[in-house]
Amino acid sequence: MELDIVSLSRLQFAATALYHFLFVPLTLGLSIIIAIMETVYVMTGRVIWRDMTKFWGTLFGINFAMGVATGVVMEFQFGMNWSYYSHYVGDIFGAPLAIEGLMAFFLEATFVGLFFFGWDKLSKVGHLAATWAVAIGSNFSALWILIANGWMQNPVGSAFNPQTMRMEVTDFAAVLTNPVAQAKFVHTVSAGYVCASVFVLGVSAWYVLKGRHLALAKRSMTVAASFGLAAALSVAVLGDESGYLSTEHQKMKLAAIEGMWETQPAPAAFTLVGFPSQEARETHYAIHIPALMGLIGTRSLDTVIPGINELVVHAEARIRQGIKAYDALQKIRALPAGEKLPDNLRGEFEDNGHELGYALLLKRYVDDPRQATPEQIAKAAWDTVPQVAPLFWLFRVMVGIGMLLILLTGTFFVLSARRMLDRYQWLLKVAVWAIPLPWLAIEAGWLVAEFGRQPWVIEGVLPTAVAVSNLGVKTLLLTLTGFVALYTVLLVIEVKLMLKAIRTGPTAEHDPDEGVEQRHVRPFNPSKLASAK
Incomplete structure (x- = not known):
């Protein structure tokens, strides 16, 4: 990657986002899990469920603080x-970011204090309501963030104003109900639920292997296996929905994920493995599963999925149409202040304005897109193709890990139902070693979603290359280094705090073997017995 302003700005945002996203999934999932555990405590009155809520809540608190900081x-x-x-x-x-801060984050941040410090000050039901408020606030935060991100992937409910040179809202309801945003939300939060479930499952398995806190660990494993299996299955289903929506709104991303250079007859085959080559513009040694991609991407047997080469041809035509929009825009901007916009000029821009973003792709090669040569237009058209090989393999890593986690949570769900959670030592060790897997899948999924959108920061509207600030390379290198160093320190602190809390274990208020609450009894004093006599 060249050390220019665009690539360094992208790298800095990617680095901070990837670090931040290490904390978000665990926050989303643990908030729901501890709410479930406290609900059981309120319903049954069994103190062990309060112990579980407090212990996993401590780990949630550590992770929550780091997530806010990053x-x-x-x-x-x-x-x-x-x-x-x-x-x-x-x-x-x-707008979605402001709503997230005002509605979701403040809700979450307000009630998280009540969760940690309100055990002896609130009633059982009152404290449970605070816990669920934390969980709902956490998930609402994700909702509004993903509404904003979904709009970047599919910019609905908006239009470009040639007089203000800005995108403006035309239908806020369409922004909120954007199908891409809704699919991303449920897919992302479900992945967070899987992440937290595997974390709870792995830590609890470690306790069982060590013979510590067995009652708490086994109950935690039961909750994690049940919740995790449901979440893992929903991730697979909702991932299929995301693929279907990509066929409608992000055809190039889908073709790149599949390494599909040429359009195939419907239904298209799914490429199980292969080695995409950007230079040769083909995927070597590909192994295909017939018709599967057509079913996933279109849910039909007769709908064609266009390949990369065909989409590049379409992109070139859209660039040429975008040049017409750019020309009309420059004429509009040249009008004297206060002069009425001529109808013919308005009509020319309205007819072509939706392709203005494609003309801006030429800014990489020429200051005025109207002066672009056919060779430059062809290069800009090929710029719409993201790096295929990383997308191809990242997607398969994500899916492969997802299948493994379905198998893992399903296995422990069955063992829990049969009361055999401690029967197989090797399976417990697998659960411990599987703790990092959800994070690997989630980070791979984020890279597929965001890297696959390139060269657009807003799909079809604003190229990444023209969206950056006019900063110096040295400034970006300095801030990038600073952020990476700071975030690495925060990550190390989080891991150490987590490990310390896990090694210390829960502070039990009951006898885990007898299942009865401990009473604080004063030590026996023989002198008092003598004086009583």
Whole structure:
């Protein structure tokens, strides 16, 4: 990668986002799991479920604090590194972020204090309500963030205003109900539920292997296996929905994920493995599963999925149409202030304005897209193809790990139903070693979603290359190094705190063997017995 402003700005945002996303999934999932555990405590009155809520709540608190610390920086980057992006789409993109801060984050942050410090001050039901408020707030935060991100993937409910040079909201309800955003939300939170479930399952398996806190560990494994299996299955189903929506809104991303250079007759085959070559523009040694991609991508047997080469031809035509929109835009901007916009000029822009973003792809090669040569137009058309090989393999890593986690949670669900959780030592060790797998799958999925959108920061509207701030390379290198160093320190702190809390274990308020609550009894004093006599 060249050390230019665009690539360094992308690298910095990717680094901070990847670090931040290490904390978010566990927060989403643990918030629901501890709410489930406390619900059981309130319903049954058994103190062991309160012990479980407090213990896993401690780990949630550590992770929550780190997630907040790393998340604040990301929003500031829009103004620091992506100022033209903020100017261009701030009217739309800023609204979900503002609502997230005012509604979801404040809800979450307010009640998280009651969760930790309200055990002896609130009633059982009151504290349970605070716990569920934390869980709902956490998930609402994800909802609004993913509404904003989903709009970047599928910019509905908006239009470009040639007089203000900004994207403006035309239908806020369409932004909220964006099908891409809704699919991303349920897919992302389900992945977070799997992440937390595997974490709880693995830590509990470690306790069972060590012979510690067995009652708490086995009950935690039962909750994690049940919740995790349901979540893992939903991730697979909702991932299929995301693939189907990509066929409608992000055809190039889907073709790149499949390494499909040529359009195939319907229904298209799924490429199980292969070695895509960007230079040769083909996928070597590919092994196909007939018709599967057609069923996944179109849910039909007769709908064609276009290949990369065909989509590049379409992109070239859209660039040429976008040049017409750019020409009309420059004429509009040249009008004297206050002069009425001529109908013919308005009509020309309205007819071609939806392809203006494709003309901006030429800014990489020429200052005025109207002066672009046929060779430059052809290069810009090929720029719409993301790096195929990383997308191809990252997607398969994500799916492969997802299948393994379905198998893992399903196995422990069966063992839990048969009361055989401690029967197989090797399976318990597998659960411990499987703890990092959800994070690997989630990070791979994030890279597929975001890297696959390139060269667009907003699909079909604003190329990444023209969205950055006018910063120096040295400034970006300095801030990138600083963020990576700081986030690495925070990650090390989190891991150490987590490990310390896990090694210390829960503070039990009951006898785990007898299942009865411990009573605080004063030590026996023989002198008092003598004086009593």
